[in-house]
Amino acid sequence: MLKLVGVRKSFGATVAVDGVSLEIKPGEIFGLLGPNGAGKTTTVHLAIGLLRPDAGTVHIEGLGAPDSPSVRARIGVAPQAVALYDLLSAEENLEFLGRVYGLGGRRLAERIAWSLDFVGLADRKRGLVRTFSGGMKRRLNLAAAVLHDPELILLDEPTVGVDPQSRNAIFENILELRRRGRTIVYTTHYMEEAERLCDRVGILDHGRMLALDTVPRLLAGLGGHPVLVIEQDGREERIETADPLAELNRRYPAGAVERFRLERSSLEQVFLNLTGKTLRD
Amino acid sequence: MAAVFALARKDLRILIRTRSGIFFTFVWPILMAVFFGLIFGGSDSGSSRIRIAVADEDGTPASRDFIARLAKGGNLDLDLQSRAEAGNLVRTGKRTAAVIFPRGFGEANERLFYGDPPKVELLIDPSRKAETAMLQGFLLQEAAGNLQRLFNDRTASRNMVNKALNDVRQLPETDAEKAPLNRFLSELDQYVTTRPEPASGSSASSGWQPLAVDTRETRADRPGPRNSFEVTFPQGILWGILGCVMTFGIGIVTERTHGTMIRLQMSPLSRTHLLAGKALACFAGMIVIQVGLFALGWAFFGVRPTSWGLLVLAGLSTGIAFVGIMMLCSTLGKTEQAAAGAGWALMMPLSMLGGAMVPLFVMPGWMAAASNVSPFKWAILAMEGALWRGFSLQEMLLPCGILIAVGLVCFVAGTRTFRIE
Numbered sequence: 001m002l003k004l005v006g007v008r009k010s011f012g013a014t015v016a017v018d019g020v021s022l023e024i025k026p027g028e029i030f031g032l033l034g035p036n037g038a039g040k041t042t043t044v045h046l047a048i049g050l051l052r053p054d055a056g057t058v059h060i061e062g063l064g065a066p067d068s069p070s071v072r073a074r075i076g077v078a079p080q081a082v083a084l085y086d087l088l089s090a091e092e093n094l095e096f097l098g099r100v101y102g103l104g105g106r107r108l109a110e111r112i113a114w115s116l117d118f119v120g121l122a123d124r125k126r127g128l129v130r131t132f133s134g135g136m137k138r139r140l141n142l143a144a145a146v147l148h149d150p151e152l153i154l155l156d157e158p159t160v161g162v163d164p165q166s167r168n169a170i171f172e173n174i175l176e177l178r179r180r181g182r183t184i185v186y187t188t189h190y191m192e193e194a195e196r197l198c199d200r201v202g203i204l205d206h207g208r209m210l211a212l213d214t215v216p217r218l219l220a221g222l223g224g225h226p227v228l229v230i231e232q233d234g235r236e237e238r239i240e241t242a243d244p245l246a247e248l249n250r251r252y253p254a255g256a257v258e259r260f261r262l263e264r265s266s267l268e269q270v271f272l273n274l275t276g277k278t279l280r281d
Numbered sequence: 282m283a284a285v286f287a288l289a290r291k292d293l294r295i296l297i298r299t300r301s302g303i304f305f306t307f308v309w310p311i312l313m314a315v316f317f318g319l320i321f322g323g324s325d326s327g328s329s330r331i332r333i334a335v336a337d338e339d340g341t342p343a344s345r346d347f348i349a350r351l352a353k354g355g356n357l358d359l360d361l362q363s364r365a366e367a368g369n370l371v372r373t374g375k376r377t378a379a380v381i382f383p384r385g386f387g388e389a390n391e392r393l394f395y396g397d398p399p400k401v402e403l404l405i406d407p408s409r410k411a412e413t414a415m416l417q418g419f420l421l422q423e424a425a426g427n428l429q430r431l432f433n434d435r436t437a438s439r440n441m442v443n444k445a446l447n448d449v450r451q452l453p454e455t456d457a458e459k460a461p462l463n464r465f466l467s468e469l470d471q472y473v474t475t476r477p478e479p480a481s482g483s484s485a486s487s488g489w490q491p492l493a494v495d496t497r498e499t500r501a502d503r504p505g506p507r508n509s510f511e512v513t514f515p516q517g518i519l520w521g522i523l524g525c526v527m528t529f530g531i532g533i534v535t536e537r538t539h540g541t542m543i544r545l546q547m548s549p550l551s552r553t554h555l556l557a558g559k560a561l562a563c564f565a566g567m568i569v570i571q572v573g574l575f576a577l578g579w580a581f582f583g584v585r586p587t588s589w590g591l592l593v594l595a596g597l598s599t600g601i602a603f604v605g606i607m608m609l610c611s612t613l614g615k616t617e618q619a620a621a622g623a624g625w626a627l628m629m630p631l632s633m634l635g636g637a638m639v640p641l642f643v644m645p646g647w648m649a650a651a652s653n654v655s656p657f658k659w660a661i662l663a664m665e666g667a668l669w670r671g672f673s674l675q676e677m678l679l680p681c682g683i684l685i686a687v688g689l690v691c692f693v694a695g696t697r698t699f700r701i702e
Contacts, residue, residue, distance in 0.1 A: 048547050069549035077547045081540030085291065087298040092291075099287035100548045144544070 001026045001152055001183045007046055007056035009207075016042040018207040019056070024185060026061075026151075029178050031198030032187040033267060039207035040187040041080055044156050047185065048075050060152065073101055076150035080157045080187075082137045083144075086130035090121055090140050093129060094147055101148040115143040118176075120169060135166025142173060146182075153177060154185045159193065171197060191267035203271060210274045215267070222273050223265025231259040284550055288558025289565060296528060296566060305524030306566065310574060314510065314517025318582060321509035331412050332358040334367035334379040341387025343399075347423060348382070356419055371404050377412045379404040380420065390427070391441060392448075399424070435473055442470045506669045510582035512640050514574055515664035519637040519657050521570035522603050527624050529563040530610035534620040556696055560604045567600040586667050591677050595663035598681035598688075602656050605688035608695030631655040641665075659683045 002024040009017040017039045024030045032040045045051040046058055049067035063071045084093050094115060098108045116122045119139040129137060138158060145153055155174070159167045174197055177184060188194055194201050195215050202212040211218060228244040230237045230251070241247040244262050251257075272278055296302050335351075337344050352359045360367075360376065367379035381402035389399040401420060405413040431438050446466045452459040506512050536542040545555055575592070578584030586592040610627070614620035632638065634648070635657025641649065652658040663680040666672030 050543070050547055069551055072547065073549040075547075077544070079540055079543050079547070081543070083540035083544035085295060085541060086539075087295045088291070092294070096287055096291045097544075097548070100284050100545065100550055102284070102549065104283065 001061050002047060002185065003057075003059045003061070004043070004047065005057050005059075007043075007053045007058060009042055009046060009051060009053050015207050017046060017053075020204075020207070020209045021056075022202055022209065022212060024183060026183050027178065027181050028199040029174065029184045029186055029197050031194040031201040032185065032204055033189070033191060033194045033201050033271070034187075034204035035189055038189075038204040040189075040204055041156055042207075043204070044077070044154050044185065044187060048072065048077055048154060073148065074151055076145040076148065076153040078141045078145035078153075078155045078158050080160065082134075082141050084129050084137060084140060087128060089126050089128055090116060090132075090143075091125040093140065094144060097144050098147055103148060111147050111149065115147045118146065119143040119173060133163075133166075135162045135169075138162050139166060139169060139173075142170060146177065150182070152183045152185070154187075156187050157189070158186070159188070159190070191271070195267055201267065203267075203274060205271075205275050211270070218267065218270050219265050222270040223267075224269060224273060226265060227263040229261045229263060230257060232257060285554055285558045285561060288545075288550075288555070289562035292529065292532065292559065292562035293565060295532065296562075299528065302524070302528040306521050306528060306570060307524075307573065309524065310517040310519075310521035310570065311577065313520050314513045314574060314578070315582070317516070318508075318510040318513040321513065330356055330358040331377050331416060332360070332375075333416065334360045334362045334370045334376045336362055336364040336367045336379065336381045338364060339382045339384050339386040343387035343390040344382040347386075347390075347427065350423055350426065351380075351419065354419060354423070357416070368404055371406055374406065377406055377409050378416050380416075391444060396448075432473075435476075438473045439470065442466055442473060446470065506665075507585065508583050510578055510584050511665075511669050514578040514582070514584050515661045515668065516637050516640070518571050518574045518599075518664065519632065519635075519660055521574065522567050522599065522660075523628055523632055523637070525563060525566045525570060526603050526607040526610060526628065527621065529559065529566065530607045530613075530624055531617050531621050533559060533608075533611035534614060534617050538616060556608070556699070560608070560692070563607050564600045564604050567603060568596065571596045571599070584668065587669065587671050588667050591667035591672060591674065592664070594677060594681055595660070595667050598663055598684040599660040601688035602660065602684035602691075603688070605691030605693075605695065606656065608699070609691040610695075612695050612698040632657045634658070636661045656684060656687045659687075 003022075005021050007017055007020045008015070020039075020043060022030075032043060034040050042051065046053055047066065049058070049065065049072060052067065058066055060066055060071055060074075063074060066072060066075065085096070088096065091112060094112045095108065098104075098111060103111055112125075113122070116125050119142055121136060121139055121143065124132070124136065129140065132140065138161075142155070142158060145155065159170055162170065171193075174184060174186065186194075186198060198215060200212065200214050201218060203210045203218075211222060213221070225240045225242045226244055228239045228241055228247055230239070230248075239247055248257070248260065268278060296306070335348055337348060348359065348361075351357055360370070362370065362379075364381055367376075367381065370376040371379050381404065383400065383402060386399050386401065389397055392398075403413070403417065403420075405416075431441060446463070449459060449462045449466060533542075536545070550558075575584065575586075606628075610624040611620065613623035613627070632655070634652050635655030636644070636652060637657045641652065641658060641661060644652065659680040662670075663677060663684065666677050666680065
């Protein structure tokens with residue numbers, strides 16, 4: 001669906017994206033995971049033609065390069081900043097954006113109604129955006145991205161500053177879009193979100209793609225073994241092992257252990273193993 | 282094209298919902314135009330009479346008649362009071378002056394060529410000397426008119442001469458003036474008795490007059506505003522346009538800082554569509570200001586264009602010029618505060634120099650010459666050309682051409698430096 005080959009972009013002496021290659025398949029949710037400043041937003045801007053790469057190519061299957069207006073009309077974007085007009089109502093924002101994307105008449109009215117219903121804001125359609133909470137604005141931001149029913153949707157950190165209730169609502173919306181066959185690129189620095197939502201994840205740092213695979217494969221290949229945590233006589237012992245049950249039986253054959261738990265490896269651990277630092281450093 | 286109209290409609294909708302934008306774009310210009318129009322004299326249909334207090338201590342038919350004629354003259358607004366109250370009204374600034382008719386005014390009024398003349402007292406506000414001089418002129422004019430009426434009325438003039446003769450005959454023989462006065466008055470009596478009556482009606486105007494003043498209305502022949510609103514309404518429009526320029530210029534910066542410009546850039550809109558939408562919204566706002574203010578001026582303040590066609594030309598040229606300036610202003614700062622500060626710093630001197638505050642025709646020579654650098658000057662000149670300067674189409678080409686050129690140069694400069702982020 002979307003293919004980046006050897007894409008590089010610099011701003012002065014700063015290399016924002018350094019030879020990134022990836023191919024996103026139709027109907028999948030692809031996560032771009034990385035800390036702030038890793039190059040996620042620049043990659044999104046390159047993918048939609050907002051920036052021209054210094055080197056490499058960006059190609060959208062069946063459409064071509066994304067810098068032409070006709071190709072952009074097939075892409076939906078929810079920018080990282082809540083890019084809405086505070087002095088317009090939710091409905092007026094969508095009406096304006098719909099016309100920008102070439103919608104009109106009954107089709108526009110239908111899409112506005114569907115989008116507002118999709119994000120659960122139908123009852124607030126006449127409210128000015130400036131009266132909305134942060135979560136409602138994020139949901140409307142998502143509605144604006146799907147308004148024109150695009151095949152490819154890029155969501156740039158769509159849950160930043162959102163309350164748990166709105167975050168769950170946004171997750172449900174994204175999963176629903178996948179069920180409808182849409183292709184989604186999802187950037188985030190929250191590993192839990194990537195693990196929960198994404199079919200495949202690319203891990204970015206300093207503009208370079210460090211790893212790219214499905215979440216289970218990344219965990220298996222780069223996350224290390226699970227950690228068996230045993231509590232006995234007020235002490236806690238941590239044992240990294242490929243076979244926790246066998247290790248437990250070996251150490252406590254009579255079953256005289258007070259308490260134990262198993263910590264599975266995570267994308268946080270994958271990132272730590274890849275870069276030597278945590279995502280939040 | 283539908284997307285361009287959608288952009289323009291969105292921007293105008295936001296303008297309407299921005300209180301400060303609405304105030305400075307639509308309300309403030311009206312206040313300025315009407316307020317300064319009234320201060321500078323208002324329309325020529327209004328009253329400009331001098332308000333004075335009058336105290337009649339004489340109370341004779343002569344004093345009452347004099348006061349009535351003063352009131353009838355149409356130049357004075359009289360307020361009959363006691364001497365003390367009349368003085369208070371002047372002292373507190375509520376009246377320009379007070380005229381006191383003391384006892385003996387009527388008796389002195391019946392004497393001619395001898396004794397003390399009829400006397401009035403004038404209490405004046407020293408800060409209003411020009412109006413006081415006018416008032417003295419009105420009083421002397423009325424006194425001369427009184428004399429004129431006496432001479433033109435045979436009965437009244439014979440009675441006056443006979444009374445004077447009787448008074449002269451009472452004088453002692455040793456009085457040096459008795460004989461010549463007696464001789465003069467006797468001959469005057471003979472003249473007023475035997476002279477032919479004035480033409481029918483015996484009106485003062487048809488007989489002898491000390492001075493005949495022929496007043497003609499010349500206003501229609503001279504090139505100048507018919508009233509002060511024809512000067513202040515173009516100025517008010519320029520204030521509205523200034524508000525529009527700043528609101529839309531800062532609005533573009535706001536789109537950048539709030540991320541909506543990025544969203545538009547991500548959409549199928551081309552850069553040309555984007556700029557065209559912004560320009561169209563700003564242009565439409567300026568046209569609304571001009572149409573609104575001229576309609577108001579036409580309906581209520583006597584603003585009458587000499588040519589509607591040339592006024593439309595002036596309005597369109599002004600719109601083009603200031604749309605370009607708006608684009609340039611939007612590139613003056615990366616934040617709203619920076620753009621607003623730089624925009625006002627640029628626009629205020631240009632507006633003051635260009636006649637948006639002080640009318641062009643009252644500027645000293647050096648300032649009028651310096652005003653050529655200001656687009657405000659050419660916009661006002663174009664509007665005044667269509668309103669009261671009586672410009673021909675050829676004469677309009679200079680200001681309108683300069684405005685269009687300024688607009689295009691600024692628009693190109695602004696769009697070339699225009700940044701999305």
